[in-house]
Amino acid sequence: MTSQSLTPPVLELRNLVVEFVTRHGTLRALDGISLSIAPGEVLGVVGESGAGKSLTGAAVIGLLEPPGRIASGEVLLAGQRIDHLPMEDLRHIRGKRIGTIFQDPLTSLDPLYRVGEQLIETIRTHLPVSEQEARARAIALLAEVGIPASEKRIDGYPHEFSGGMRQRVVIALALAAEPELIIADEPTTALDVSVQAQIIAVLKKLCRERGTAVMLITHDMGVIAETADRVAVMYAGRVIEIGPVRDVVKSPKHPYAKGLMGSIPALDERPERLLQIEGAMPRLTAIPQGCAFHPRCPHVMPRCHEARPVLEAVGAGQVACFLHEVGQ
């Protein structure tokens, strides 16, 4: 990653704010997200449900569901702003330059079309190839994601595939046009534990071969520890810590990240109880002043009630917490 200074990051979010305008006022679901992903890098995005992980992914590919909208901030793909592009231009980016994998492979595919038809239509939407070329490419892709007898299975319907196999098809679809970035939104959550590792391995292998960067959204810390290069921890619509996976998993700085990592059971030691964080994440309608985590924080200080900490460099990563301010 020495070339990082020369080539722009594949994806960069600058102070991204996503709001939902409702009858009861404007809800701020993402509040100033800044992060970047280098070419070929795997960035894990973790956090509780509702922290804004999936929303970040949706905002990047321009598929926020109304009334959600990007209120301010920038999304840059390979150095170019894409958040202000017209719908049609953004569509050309989706699938072509940014592939997406959703949580539930059982419902991601259209049940009424053959797997091959869906692959071919995706390939032909983005690449100027003939039907035959697209079909050959689809068969090759299916073989690559580990579907045996792919030249036969290409004519199967989604319901004829198991959950794991279907997620492989989804990965093939996401990779169909050789994108620079894959947004994988909980790609293994809906799968059997035994299949999860296989799917992650396939995804990791194919992206490494192609140099595709991955934004891996999950709440499975095991997957993160194994797959990601860097991790961003999200809480209540904000990134509270971001850094190399080793640092964040082994020695998290932010009290929330500490709690999150402490809740992973380790096999070699047997703690009496798993650590847990008291309380629950605030609702969007009631995000507290100052640091959003302060009501649950064991190290809360008076200023946490008033001022909001920003991400600041700590070691190899960045943390948004007054405990780690320079000089503390």
Add this chain to the structure above:
Amino acid sequence: MLAFIIRRILQSCMVLLTVALLAFTMFRFVGDPVAQIVSLDTPAEEVRKVRESLGLDDPVIVQMGRYLYKAVQLDFGISYQFRQPVIELLAERAPATLELALISSLLSLAIGIPMGVYTALRRDSVFARVFQSISLVGVSLPTFLIGILLIYLFAVTLGWLPSFGRGQVVTVSGRWSTGLLTASGLKALILPSITLGLYQMTLIMRLVRAEMLEVLRSDHIKFARARGLTTRAIHFRHALKSTLVPVITIAGLQLGSIIAFAVITETVFQWPGMGALFLKAVQNVDIPIMAAYLMIISALFVTINMVVDLLYAFVDPRLRATIKG
């Protein structure tokens, strides 16, 4: 697949048998048919003879067996009022009803589906709101009122279209009298088919709209968007096909009810179809016609149901798999 079809045919036969039994019991409970046939001053001896010749003094079970046996051969007896075989009467009038029903269903599908798709895709446009309001009227206004209003407007006030009858009909292949080949026949079809089809059309429109909105929210459409497919491919290749799967069932069943409920429209427009014949039969307690009509309509329903199931399997590969298994 074959096993499925055979199973469905057997089920259909059971349904038809039940309907036939019900139809037969009508004969037992709606007065004495002999009293209908003979006049008041017929001697008792004559009455007894008529009764005997009609087999009405046999045990019920024998009569029922005989009735079923004949019904299978499409012999539904003689109409009390017309003194003609019931099947001939019905066959004579079937083309009128079937043409009317077919045109109204085609009309309701051809207009209802595009309107439903439009209102789902352009939910907030002015047209969508107008369509929605019109559909409310269509769903809630009774058929006879629509018919009378249409007659008043287009036949009486404007004088553009005929207010009753089938116009000029042509007989094709010996027995089918069609109004589809002459200008006056087609003109005569317009008002009745709108009257009969309006309810179905609005129903289909509302159904397609609701179903399409549901499908547009589903995961595979979300994923199709994420794959960067064109809006057209997403809406018409993926969303519309998913939408039409449940619509097929309703549309199929509606065809059945269009045929069955043509009774009112046929009466309003003096349409010489089976429905009008049935209504006359009810007025005159002409039980053979009523019973035959009941059975023919239920046979139609059962057949349509089966076709719908097969169509369903044709569209949805998942069901094809269940049927095979």
